[in-house]
Amino acid sequence: MSDTLLACRDCGQLHRAANALVPGHRLACIRCGRGLSRYPPTGLDAPLALATTALILLLLANIYPIFLVNLEGRAGQDLLISGPLRLSEYGGPFAGLGMLVAGLSFVIPLVWLCLVVIVLTGLRSGDPALRPRLAPLWKTALLLYPWSMLDVYLLGTYVAYSRLSDAVETNVAIGGYALGVLVLVQAVLMVVLGVRRVWDMIADPQQFAPQPGEPWVMCGACQLVTAAPEPGATAGRRLCPRCATALEPRQPGSLSATLALISAAAILYLPANLLAVMTVERFGRVNSYTILAGVEELANLGMWPLALLVFFASIVVPMLKLVSLGWFLYAIRRRSPRRLRERTRLYRLIDVVGRWSNIDVFMVSILAASLQFGFLTTVDPEAGIISFAAVVVLTMLATTIFDPRLMWDAARGEVR
Numbered sequence: 001m002s003d004t005l006l007a008c009r010d011c012g013q014l015h016r017a018a019n020a021l022v023p024g025h026r027l028a029c030i031r032c033g034r035g036l037s038r039y040p041p042t043g044l045d046a047p048l049a050l051a052t053t054a055l056i057l058l059l060l061a062n063i064y065p066i067f068l069v070n071l072e073g074r075a076g077q078d079l080l081i082s083g084p085l086r087l088s089e090y091g092g093p094f095a096g097l098g099m100l101v102a103g104l105s106f107v108i109p110l111v112w113l114c115l116v117v118i119v120l121t122g123l124r125s126g127d128p129a130l131r132p133r134l135a136p137l138w139k140t141a142l143l144l145y146p147w148s149m150l151d152v153y154l155l156g157t158y159v160a161y162s163r164l165s166d167a168v169e170t171n172v173a174i175g176g177y178a179l180g181v182l183v184l185v186q187a188v189l190m191v192v193l194g195v196r197r198v199w200d201m202i203a204d205p206q207q208f209a210p211q212p213g214e215p216w217v218m219c220g221a222c223q224l225v226t227a228a229p230e231p232g233a234t235a236g237r238r239l240c241p242r243c244a245t246a247l248e249p250r251q252p253g254s255l256s257a258t259l260a261l262i263s264a265a266a267i268l269y270l271p272a273n274l275l276a277v278m279t280v281e282r283f284g285r286v287n288s289y290t291i292l293a294g295v296e297e298l299a300n301l302g303m304w305p306l307a308l309l310v311f312f313a314s315i316v317v318p319m320l321k322l323v324s325l326g327w328f329l330y331a332i333r334r335r336s337p338r339r340l341r342e343r344t345r346l347y348r349l350i351d352v353v354g355r356w357s358n359i360d361v362f363m364v365s366i367l368a369a370s371l372q373f374g375f376l377t378t379v380d381p382e383a384g385i386i387s388f389a390a391v392v393v394l395t396m397l398a399t400t401i402f403d404p405r406l407m408w409d410a411a412r413g414e415v416r
Contacts (some may be wrong), residue, residue, distance in 0.1 A: 064175035083365030156362030261398035275384030
């Protein structure tokens with residue numbers, strides 16, 4: 001078996017691996033520790049079965065209610081779509097928030113699972129002529145995956161359940177159990193899937209490998225290492241031969257776009273934490289809650305682990321992302337070589353944990369849909385949740401757009 005070229009998408013280091021395709025092996029970058037390749041020992045049958053099961057569970061989680069609530073003989077229920085529909089009734093920016101919640105908790109997960117099933121079915125068919133057509137579908141699936149937030153939504157339902165149980169009689173329904181099993185099945189699916197394996201089955205990377213000593217470039221979408229486009233080459237030759245993504249040595253406009261996004265997020269961070277995210281009217285008494293007040297209430301109820309989780313996800317993580325990205329940009333400007341590995345690992349951390357800040361967004365949407373009992377108990381969203389959702393989305397986009405390889409380039413004095 002000939003060697004395979006692997007490039008690290010975090011630091012840009014090129015590797016030549018003889019065992020990149022061996023099932024059960026995991027390869028990591030020698031410079032920054034980023035995972036380069038992992039081939040699960042199972043075939044495609046297991047991930048295809050899991051993806052199909054997850055698709056069925058997603059439909060069940062949407063057909064049946066997640067919670068059944070009862071207050072003084074008045075019954076209610078909460079479906080996955082109930083929160084977005086309830087938010088849309090308020091109009092204005094709350095309708096946009098409802099669309100965001102619907103996209104993250106239903107539309108994107110549905111599209112992602114459908115794409116995974118289609119791609120795996122196409123690869124399993126063994127038709128070579130079909131494989132190039134699967135590349136744009138798989139690329140789209142990978143772009144959507146970080147925004148498929150059923151796991152975050154499940155944690156948001158747990159926080160909402162804790163608050164619902166304190167106010168009304170609450171029971172988990174079939175949809176709630178289906179959602180829990182769905183998140184577990186998706187987690188197992190990602191373990192046995194193997195992203196690079198799917199790309200390599202779509203098109204063998206060795207046929208596009210550059211010659212020894214030839215300038216190379218890594219595709220930002222499929223991580224294919226291929227010959228760098230020659231100066232003055234035609235537009236067609238500047239596309240990745242495997243997934244048709246434009247070949248660029250570094251992500252264009254990464255620094256300016258990151259700075260703009262974190263600046264906007266920093267401006268919204270204060271109102272997101274100072275303004276109320278929801279108002280609770282119970283037996284004529286009206287109380288408004290900020291994010292920190294919600295954490296304090298959970299702590300007062302004795303739910304310290306849950307309070308710490310919400311505090312970390314909703315307050316610490318957004319601030320950590322803003323400070324970290326600002327540090328990265330400053331270090332690049334100063335061309336600092338200090339703590340490169342630590343900065344790169346920090347980047348990977350904020351990239352992974354950033355999506356979990358949506359716990360409060362999902363929680364407010366669930367409570368607003370479930371607790372609508374007029375004078376007895378009513379929950380309404382407030383302006384703070386709009387600002388907070390914007391901070392989460394902006395910081396996620398900033399982390400995605402930021403190219404960490406620029407930190408290593410700057411340390412070497414290279415300007416991109």
